[in-house]
Amino acid sequence: MTQQVISANRLSDGLVVYLVSDDSWSEWISRSEIATDEAAADGLLARAKLAEENRIVVDPYLVQVAEYDGEFRPTKYREFIRATGPSVRPDLSKQNFVRAAKG
Amino acid sequence: MYLYDEIDQSLVDERVVQFRDQVSRRMSGELSEDEFKPLRLMNGVYLQLHAYMLRVAIPYGTLSSEQMRKLAWIAKKYDRGYGHFTTRQNLQYNWPKLEDLPDILAELASVQMHALQTSGNCIRNVTADQYAGVAEDEVADPRVYAEIIRQWSTLHPEFSFLPRKFKIAVTGAQNDRAAAKVHDIGLIVKRNLAGELGFEVIVGGGLGRTPFVGPTICEFLPEQHLLSYLEAVLRVYNMLGRRDNMYKARIKIQVHETGAAEFTRLVEAEWGQIRDSAVDLPAGEKERIASHFVPPRYEISADAEDVLARLKREDAGFARWVDTNVFAHKAEGHAIANISLKPIGGVPGDATSEQMEAVAALADRFSFSEIRVTHEQNLVLPHVRKDNLYALWQTLKSYDLDTPNLGRVSDMIACPGMDYCSLANARSIPVAQAISERFADLDRQHDIGELKLKISGCINACGHHHAGHIGILGVDRKGEEYYQITLGGSGAEDASIGEIVGPAFAYDAVVDAVETLVDKYLAIRADGERFLDTYRRVGKDPFKEALYGAA
Amino acid sequence: MALLKDRQVVTDTWTHVGDDAEVPSDAPVIVTIARWRELRDSLEGRNAPIGVRLSTGDGPDAVLDDLDRLDLIAIPFDHFKDGRGYSSARLLRERHGFKGELRAVGNVLRDQIAFMERCGFDSFEYEGGTEASRALSAFHDVSVVYQTAADRRASAATLRNHPSRAFSNGTSG
Numbered sequence: 001m002t003q004q005v006i007s008a009n010r011l012s013d014g015l016v017v018y019l020v021s022d023d024s025w026s027e028w029i030s031r032s033e034i035a036t037d038e039a040a041a042d043g044l045l046a047r048a049k050l051a052e053e054n055r056i057v058v059d060p061y062l063v064q065v066a067e068y069d070g071e072f073r074p075t076k077y078r079e080f081i082r083a084t085g086p087s088v089r090p091d092l093s094k095q096n097f098v099r100a101a102k103g
Numbered sequence: 104m105y106l107y108d109e110i111d112q113s114l115v116d117e118r119v120v121q122f123r124d125q126v127s128r129r130m131s132g133e134l135s136e137d138e139f140k141p142l143r144l145m146n147g148v149y150l151q152l153h154a155y156m157l158r159v160a161i162p163y164g165t166l167s168s169e170q171m172r173k174l175a176w177i178a179k180k181y182d183r184g185y186g187h188f189t190t191r192q193n194l195q196y197n198w199p200k201l202e203d204l205p206d207i208l209a210e211l212a213s214v215q216m217h218a219l220q221t222s223g224n225c226i227r228n229v230t231a232d233q234y235a236g237v238a239e240d241e242v243a244d245p246r247v248y249a250e251i252i253r254q255w256s257t258l259h260p261e262f263s264f265l266p267r268k269f270k271i272a273v274t275g276a277q278n279d280r281a282a283a284k285v286h287d288i289g290l291i292v293k294r295n296l297a298g299e300l301g302f303e304v305i306v307g308g309g310l311g312r313t314p315f316v317g318p319t320i321c322e323f324l325p326e327q328h329l330l331s332y333l334e335a336v337l338r339v340y341n342m343l344g345r346r347d348n349m350y351k352a353r354i355k356i357q358v359h360e361t362g363a364a365e366f367t368r369l370v371e372a373e374w375g376q377i378r379d380s381a382v383d384l385p386a387g388e389k390e391r392i393a394s395h396f397v398p399p400r401y402e403i404s405a406d407a408e409d410v411l412a413r414l415k416r417e418d419a420g421f422a423r424w425v426d427t428n429v430f431a432h433k434a435e436g437h438a439i440a441n442i443s444l445k446p447i448g449g450v451p452g453d454a455t456s457e458q459m460e461a462v463a464a465l466a467d468r469f470s471f472s473e474i475r476v477t478h479e480q481n482l483v484l485p486h487v488r489k490d491n492l493y494a495l496w497q498t499l500k501s502y503d504l505d506t507p508n509l510g511r512v513s514d515m516i517a518c519p520g521m522d523y524c525s526l527a528n529a530r531s532i533p534v535a536q537a538i539s540e541r542f543a544d545l546d547r548q549h550d551i552g553e554l555k556l557k558i559s560g561c562i563n564a565c566g567h568h569h570a571g572h573i574g575i576l577g578v579d580r581k582g583e584e585y586y587q588i589t590l591g592g593s594g595a596e597d598a599s600i601g602e603i604v605g606p607a608f609a610y611d612a613v614v615d616a617v618e619t620l621v622d623k624y625l626a627i628r629a630d631g632e633r634f635l636d637t638y639r640r641v642g643k644d645p646f647k648e649a650l651y652g653a654a
Numbered sequence: 655m656a657l658l659k660d661r662q663v664v665t666d667t668w669t670h671v672g673d674d675a676e677v678p679s680d681a682p683v684i685v686t687i688a689r690w691r692e693l694r695d696s697l698e699g700r701n702a703p704i705g706v707r708l709s710t711g712d713g714p715d716a717v718l719d720d721l722d723r724l725d726l727i728a729i730p731f732d733h734f735k736d737g738r739g740y741s742s743a744r745l746l747r748e749r750h751g752f753k754g755e756l757r758a759v760g761n762v763l764r765d766q767i768a769f770m771e772r773c774g775f776d777s778f779e780y781e782g783g784t785e786a787s788r789a790l791s792a793f794h795d796v797s798v799v800y801q802t803a804a805d806r807r808a809s810a811a812t813l814r815n816h817p818s819r820a821f822s823n824g825t826s827g
Contacts, residue, residue, distance in 0.1 A: 011130070013200035014155035055129075058136055058150060076582065078521055081530075082152055086522035088450055089534045092183060110798045110810045121795045125765070133783050141734060142765055224735065254800040254810065259771035261744055261803065264737025341741045342713060376749060381802040387815040 003065050003072065003099060004041045005032040006048045007082065008057035016082050017057060019048055028092065029083040034065065034072065104473060105250050105395045106164050110283050112258070115212040118219060122146050123205035123449055128200075145225065145263070148219030152525045157196045157204065158221040162272070163231035163249035164192030164476040165416035167218075168463035171474055173214045175459035181207050186459070188444060188452045190516060190567055191270070192230050192476045197523055205348050213227030219257060224265045226256035226337075230272045232280045233477040236396060237439055237485045239431050243292045243300055244631045245275035247393045251384065255330050262337045266344035267352035269337070270309075270366060270484040278572060282478060282594035284316050285306045287354045288336060291324065306336055306366070307358030310564035315355045316599045318363040320370060325570060326389075328374075331382040339366070347488045360453040398434065399471040399486055399570065410490035423545065424507040438489050440470075442482040443506040443514060447543045448536050452480030461502045464564060469495050479516055480565075481509070481554075484545055511548040512538040512556055515565055520577060521584075527560035529577025529584035529610075534558055537614045542621075551621060553633045557592075570594035572635040573620060574601040575613065586613040590646060591621070591638045602643055616650055623649040656786030658767065659755075659777040663786045663791050666779075668705060668757075678702075684728055684757075694720065707759065709737060714745045721752050729758055729775075730760040732817040740773045747774030764789040768796070774804030795802065 006019035007029075017025035018032035026032065035041040042060055046062035063079045065072045074080045085093035107115075122142075129139040145608045147158040159174065166174075174194055178186050181203050181416040182547055187195040199207055211217055221228055229249045236244045252271060262269075274281040275292040276558070282288030289305035302324045308317025324332050336354075344357045360367045404410075415422035430439040442462060445451050453464075466474045466484055471490045475483035487495060499505040515538065518524065520531030536560055557571030568574030574589035592601030608616045621634070623646055627639045638646070657666040668682045673689050677697070697704060705726030717727060717730055718791065726744060729739040739758065744773035746752040757777040758770045764782045767775075771793060780786055802809050 003293050008155070009150055014150060014153075014198075016153055030429075077527075077584070078152070078527075081521060083120055086532075087530060088522050088536065096354065108814070112814065113798050116798060117796045128784065136785070138763060138783065204696075224737075256794060257800050258769075259801055260769040260799075261740045262737070263769055264735055264740065264766075338741050342738055346736060346738075379808075384811050385815050388811040391814060594736075 001036055002038075004035045004042075004044070004062045005029065005062045005065055006044045006060050006078065008010070008048060008052070008060035012057055013056050018083075019044055019051075023047060023051070025051070029065075029072075035062075097098070104167060104246075105162070105202055105392065111254075112212075112215070112483060115215070115217045115219075116479070118146070118217065119205060119212050120207045121600055122208055125207055126201060141223060141313070144223035145220060146208065147221035148201075148205075149222060151197070152521075152523055154198045155201055155204070156523075157199045158189070158226045159196070159205065159216060160221050161192050161476050162217075162253050163192060163232050165246060166234075166474050166476070167214075168466040168472040168474065170214045170216055171459050171463040171466070173210060173216070175456040175463065175494075176594075177207055177210055177355075177458040178459070180327045182444055185455045187450075187519060188454065188476050188478065188480050188482070190478050190518070190565060191221075191228050192233075193228055194476070195291060195519075197519075222268075223263075224267050224269075224575060225263045225266075226259065226269045226271065229253050229256070230270075230281055230286075230478055232274045232276055233475040233483050234280060234430065234439055234485065235275060235475075236398065237432050237434070237437075238278075239433055240278055241276045241433070244276045245281070245290070245292055246275040246398045247396050248290065248292065248302075248326070249391070249443070250392050250395075251329065251389065252333065255333070259337075259641075260346040265337070265341055266346045267349065267354075269340075269354070271333075276277075277596065279594075279596040279598075280477075282567070282570060282598070284596070284598035285310055285314070285567075285594055286317070289317055290329075294324050298389055300614055302326065302329065304332065304336075305356040305364070306370075308598070309353055309355040310567055310569045311353070311355075312350055312562050312564075313356065313359075314398045314564070314569040315359060316598045317355065317598065318358065318368065321365060325384055325625045326477055328378055330384060331378045331380065332370075332374055334377060334382050335370050336475060338373055339369045359482075364588055367468055368542045380423040401434045401437055401486070402488065403436050404488060407489040411492060414465050418493070420507075421493055422507060422509055423549070425492060425609075427507040427549070428490060428509045432486075433600075438487050440484045440487045440495060441477075442484065442504050442511045443508055444481050444504070445502065445508060445514050445539065446503050446506045447513060448507075448540045449503075450532050451515050451535050451572075454482075458502050458504060461504070462496065465495055479514065481514070487576050504555055507545060508548060510553045510555065512514075512542050512551055512554040514555075515539065516557040516571070518559050518561075518566035520558075520566075524560060526563055527577065528562075528579040529560050529586065531558040531566060531575075531577055532575070534586065534610070534613055541618060543613050551625065551634070553635075554621070555593075555635075556617070567594060569600045570591070570598070571601060572633070572638070573617060575617075580607065580608055584609070584610045586616075588616060588620070590643060590648075591635065593635060600642065603646050604643055619649050620646055656780050656787065656789075657777060658679055658780050658790065661790055670707065670728075673712060682725070686727060687712060692719075694723075698723075704753070705757075708742070710736065713742050714750060717746075721750055721754075723747075724752075724754055726755040726757060728757045728759045728779075729751065731758055731762055731766070732745050732820075734761060734766060737786070740769065743770070743773040743775055744804050761791070762791050767792050772799065772803040772805045772807070 021033040128134040149156040167271045182196045231245045231249045272281040272286040273290045285308040291303040292295035304321040323625040428441040470484035503589045517535040555572045557576040559566035560569040560577040570592045576587045587607040589601030683702040725751040750792035759779045
């Protein structure tokens with residue numbers, strides 16, 4: 001089954017953020033709420049678009065994630081770079097992997 | 104260099120106030136993102152892969168040490184301690200906050216800088232030869248005209264919503280260091296038989312999805328008609344350029360589809376209506392602008408040459424740097440010093456705040472406080488007396504700015520690629536780093552000679568790969584990063600578009616492929632041939648065979 | 655919709671008339687270019703002002719033969735990215751000497767009206783998010799201009815080199 005999270009850029013500072021279950025936005029993909037089916041994904045997107053209307057974030061969209069060695073990571077490399085920072089600047093990276101949402 | 108008067112300063116100050124208001128209207132919801140986006144783009148603010156990105160204009164690549172210091176300070180205070188010099192002679196910050204941007208723009212305005220029109224479908228930063236004013240082969244300083252065009256194009260009420268972006272380059276020398284022939288408009292400053300100044304006008308060059316070397320539409324345009332002619336070109340483009348498909352909206356498509364002859368006819372017809380109108384500059388304005396571009400008071404030192412020669416004999420490392428990075432200068436006893444931002448294994452074109460401050464201090468000491476940015480992502484100190492080169496080099500060493508690789512294989516152009524840019528399909532920087540490390544041996548680089556390698560992370564070609572002797576284009580093949588190689592491109596006066604050599608290479612294979620190409624060149628080159636010359640002599644096949652085996 | 659004219663919010667005395675509606679004989683009306691072509695002879699001698707709304711992408715050619723009969727030309731800006739109307743306006747005003755009202759219609763945004771005015775527009779059908787009277791401040795955002803345009807404001811070059819010319823009539827263009 002497809003597992004997805006919501007990614008966006010925060011309006012005020014432009015940083016990449018992920019939608020958390022309490023409707024807050026975190027820079028850490030490990031905290032993001034994971035949708036495990038299409039209905040849940042639609043629900044995430046609806047909440048994200050509301051945050052966009054409320055000027056919290058810009059351009060939210062769904063990102064596919066999958067489990068690798070017990071951790072969830074984006075399946076696309078571009079999204080991995082977005083989650084972790086430029087690959088050529090380890091000093092600017094976020095130690096940042098998706099972990100399975102608990103509960 | 105050009106100094107703002109009250110009028111110039113008013114404009115940038117008022118734009119800061121305007122932008123501050125636009126940001127506030129965005130934050131309050133009065134402006135939606137769709138309405139705000141074109142406004143922020145007109146101030147050079149992108150939303151990128153990791154954060155906002157601010158592209159600061161460095162008009163025709165000239166800046167003062169004071170301006171460089173301000174750029175360093177902004178990087179430290181508002182960003183993450185570094186900036187990236189681009190292929191259009193601008194500077195990019197990768198991490199500014201929207202809420203800080205009005206303050207950042209105010210800081211820039213305080214040193215006569217701005218980020219106007221570095222994005223959006225308008226006329227962008229006008230670029231020029233980085234050796235303007237000091238090159239031996241110069242006909243006239245192109246920056247005078249670049250400044251004239253900069254002002255004319257700034258907040259032009261008719262041309263702020265063009266079909267697509269518009270890039271103009273000006274060169275004033277026989278050796279084209281501004282890549283004029285692959286710009287929307289390229290201007291080559293010339294003298295006619297009567298000795299009068301004017302321009303060869305090239306329209307419709309470009310790289311990207313559909314690269315073209317632009318045709319010449321006017322062999323000699325008298326200099327006083329520069330603005331009316333440009334206005335005619337822009338009006339024909341604005342009214343008739345394609346707007347149905349953003350990938351077909353550049354003027355190069357219009358010129359190609361209309362045909363150069365018919366396009367020229369349209370421009371000339373329009374120009375005929377305005378050439379004697381108020382569009383062109385009044386007498387005196389060109390002189391006023393030109394007065395800012397007179398040479399500094401060079402001090403001649405009788406033994407500068409001898410001092411340089413002796414120090415070269417004494418220090419082989421210094422001699423190597425002089426031989427690769429230092430160019431001949433118009434003024435006796437002086438030289439043009441290139442500062443490489445391509446250290447072996449480094450990120451091409453990036454500079455830390457500390458490095459920027461160091462270059463500013465060196466400019467104060469040795470170059471009349473003037474610095475240039477090249478479209479190949481390096482810096483230049485344009486006015487160095489020869490007997491000061493050694494002290495300059497020693498300081499550069501302590502900041503890792505002394506790499507003696509100008510024009511060599513490790514002096515690559517690389518766009519930010521998928522590490523930074525949301526448009527990219529593949530990363531370009533790590534490929535550049537790996538190639539640089541493979542060719543780290545400076546003796547080997549010297550033996551190879553001039554080799555312009557250019558890497559783009561997507562078809563938009565911000566890395567100018569079409570104009571590389573070796574070009575590398577990153578593509579996405581089923582989620583994997585692959586790299587297509589082109590050969591034989593050039594952005595100089597002998598402009599040409601590179602040819603694809605064969606199937607793309609995986610990320611792990613592309614460095615070997617480049618080395619194979621270089622080794623083949625070394626094996627078959629004739630005396631005095633650069634890589635490009637050998638390619639033009641023998642064609643694609645020997646290189647194709649070396650990479651892929653016999654057909 | 656608020657009508658901005660001469661840098662004020664004003665009452666609109668004009669009415670846009672749909673292609674299927676009857677054209678009143680005694681009120682200022684704006685008809686589409688298609689309707690104009692259909693009706694132009696029959697509208698000869700009409701007592702009230704007449705205006706034409708161009709279609710997107712129509713250049714000045716669409717109305718060149720009729721400039722002395724038209725009191726108003728409306729140029730549409732459906733999407734802010736389409737900047738053709740700026741050129742059309744300048745040509746109508748500067749090259750062809752149109753003396754009537756040039757009105758910007760469609761999706762007119764606050765941050766465009768200063769550019770539009772410089773291109774020769776004197777009125778704007780404004781529907782943007784900023785309240786109309788506050789939108790007028792856009793005309794004052796930037797006090798200096800580098801280029802000559804339809805509005806005949808003195809360019810920077812003019813002010814710098816011949817200050818007295820700032821007060822003369824502009825040259826033809």
